Structure formats: C-alpha cells, structure tokens
Amino acid sequence: MNTSNKIPLTVVVPVKNEEKNLPKCLELLEDFDEVIIIDSNSTDRTPQIVAEFGYQLVNFNWNGQFPKKRNWLLRNVPLRNEWVLFLDADEFVTDDFKNEVRERIQDVSYNGYWLAYNNHFMGKSMKHGIKFKKLPLFRVGTGEYEFIDEKAWSHLDMEVHEHPIIDGQVGEIKSPVTHLDFKNLAHYIGKHNDYSSWEANRYLKLKQDKAAWAKLNWKQKIKYSLLDTWGFGFLYFLTNYFLYAGFLDGKIGYIFSVYKMQYFFNIKAKIYELTQNKL
Incomplete structure (x- = not known):
C-alpha cells in the first residue's frame, strides 16, 4: 500500500525506440507511486533513459498471438496499485491532470475514466478540430483491452485502436493530457x-x-x-x-x-x- 504523498496509481509506458519522446514523458511522472516502461527490444537509447530515471523496465517479445503488449503486462506483471494509467511516450501529463486524477480515483463508483488530449501536429498546438479521447485509465481487474483475432495480418505488437472493455461505470477526466510527438x-x-x-x-x-x-x-x-x-x-x-x-x-x-x-x-x-x- 502506498503510504507516501504520491498518487496511488501505476503508470505504464509502452515503448519501442522512443529516445526522442521518452525523457520529457518520464520527467513528469515523479508524482506517481509506480512507473513501469514496457519495451519491445528497442535498439536506440530507450533502455538507458529508463535506467537514468530509475524506473522499472520490462521487455516484451510478441509471438504474434493474443495478448499484445498492454494486455500481456496486465496479465503477467504485478502492479502495486489499484489503478493503472497507460501513457504513450509522446503523451505528457500536466499538474492539473495529476491533481484531478488524484481526486477522481478515490471515487469508488467509477472503474475507469476517459481522457481528453491537447493534440499537437508538426510541433504546433491544435486548439480546434475534432478532439481526441481514449480510455487508458482504469481500475486493475475490472477489464482489459478488447480481443481481436488478427493472426497472419498484423505486425503491430501493441494495442493501437483496441479499446478497453471495462466492467462498471466509466467517467471522464476534464484536464487534458498533452499529445506532442517530437518525431518528424x-x-x-x-x-x-x-x-x-x-x-x-x-x-x-x-x-x-x-x-x-x-x-x-x-x-x-x-x-x-x-x-x-x-x-x-x-x-x-x-x-x-x-x-x-x-x-x-x-x-x-x-x-x-x-x-x-x-x-x-x-x-x-x-x-x-x-x-x-x-x-
């Protein structure tokens, strides 16, 4: 059990060759109780960056079958918190977001939360257009990413467009996460x-x-x-x-x-x- 003032939540960052985005992502996660990076055999400085921050690094070798990276971690890696947040390396949390999450995960009536994203494109913030939302924050044990039978036609080892299927009520976090990819x-x-x-x-x-x-x-x-x-x-x-x-x-x-x-x-x-x- 978390007895510190850290947010009682495990952040999981799935990666592969994310040396450009990862430092900015990880430097904003120190307020969370646990941070785990799950890697797919990166060949750049990704593992060294994780070591520099002192976070847990788990390697994932996909065999082409279900489960993929996020579901595999949920099924195979012990998490020490009741809540998990899946965060991509090009997604950066804000103080407002962290404060709202700290409060909302105390509500026992919800098992998951939709997140809003402040999208950037070609390095510029996009204040208009259709807003992007997804459901990467949920109570451990209440669900996992949907099963899709994709043998022989997919080489993507991580759930990309699969949505989590959550038992129970799902709410919404209003404070957005910044989505900013430093790649070209x-x-x-x-x-x-x-x-x-x-x-x-x-x-x-x-x-x-x-x-x-x-x-x-x-x-x-x-x-x-x-x-x-x-x-x-x-x-x-x-x-x-x-x-x-x-x-x-x-x-x-x-x-x-x-x-x-x-x-x-x-x-x-x-x-x-x-x-x-x-x-």
Missing part, C-alpha cells in the same frame, strides 16, 4: 500507413464476425459503417476543418485535416484491394 512528419505518415492496413483488415474481419460487431460501442459502429465508403475521408475533412473550425489553426489545421482525409481514403483503398484479391 515522415514518421507520422509511416505510422498511419501501418494503422490504415490494420483498420482495413479489421473491417473485413468484423464483416465476418457478427458477435464481434455486437461488442463494439456506438462510436465504433458508426466509424466501421463509414469506413467502406469512398467519401468518408472527405466527410471527415469537412467536419474537422469547417464544422469544428480546424481552419482557425491555420496551415497546420489544413495540413492535418488533409492527412486525416488521406488516412481514411487509404483504409478504403486497402479494403478494396483486399476484397479484389479474394475474388
């Missing part, structure tokens, strides 16, 4: 190329599995209903850039909106390619 635009494009391949394959799997479709939340059902349409990317651009005032972020808002449009177009094109290959 080429890295962003390459990463989202991998993500679009994953999404295309998952869409086709969902079409064949009614039980898996039934488990999706309403936002996921809308998303996957639209992914197989050629106009979804353009619809996202119009929504993000005009309806959510992404144009107020200037050139960065425009570039981001175009890249997101391209991302959804790539998913649709890959769905089409995979479908044609099966004919």
